[in-house]
Amino acid sequence: MKKIKIISAFVFLLLLSVVSSCTDEDDDVVVNASVDPTPVINTVNNGTWRITLFNDSGVNETSNFTGYNFSFGAGSVLSATNGVDTYLGTWSVTSDNSNDDSPSNDLDFNIAFSTPANFAELTEDWNIVSYNSTKxxxxxxxxxxGGTDYVTFEKN
Structure with a gap:
């Protein structure tokens, strides 16, 4: 009888710790197959964003974007400004079920800039690793x- 009480108490504590660890409303959403792009679009449409990581095939090039705020606007207009210079590009979030370089039925976050050269490096069909309301x-x-590139946007 004593063993049953100890086991019951252990199970209760384990369940309590699992439930309490799942309460953060800003938990990252890991994107997988058959995902609707609308929540991601609504997230990035809200406010301005900055690049806190840009890793180009193992080389940290985050400093190329220091001081720039990115706005993911209506009509697929992407703007980057540092208060002096403004660069315009395009953006979209689309279902990835086509014949691109990683056809995995997930979402693509598409970015395109033609100038300057360091912004043109953002031009890719990025796969979304995770997102929440601030990152x-x-x-x-x-x-x-050709390597693996990473970019992280964080909300201002």
Whole structure:
């Protein structure tokens, strides 16, 4: 009888710790197959964002974007400004069920800039690793052994 009480108490404590660890409303959403792009679009449409990580095939190039605020606007207009210079590009979030370099039935976060050169490096069909209301993490694996790039946007 004593063993049953000890086991019951242990199970209760284990369940309590699991439930209490799942209460953060800003938990990252890990994107997988058959995901609707609308929540991601609504998240990035809200406010301005900055790049807190840009890793180009193992080289940290985050400093190329220091001081720039990014706005993911209506009509697929993406703007980046540092108060002096403003660069315009395009963006979209689409279902990835096509024949691209990683056809995995997930979401693509598409970014395109033509200038300047360091912003043009953002031009990719990024896969969404995770996102929440204040952070979105993206990855791009180049075909043909070109490397893996990472970019993280955080809300201002």
């Amino acid at each position: 979105i993490q993206l990855i791009h694996v180049s075909g043909g052994g």
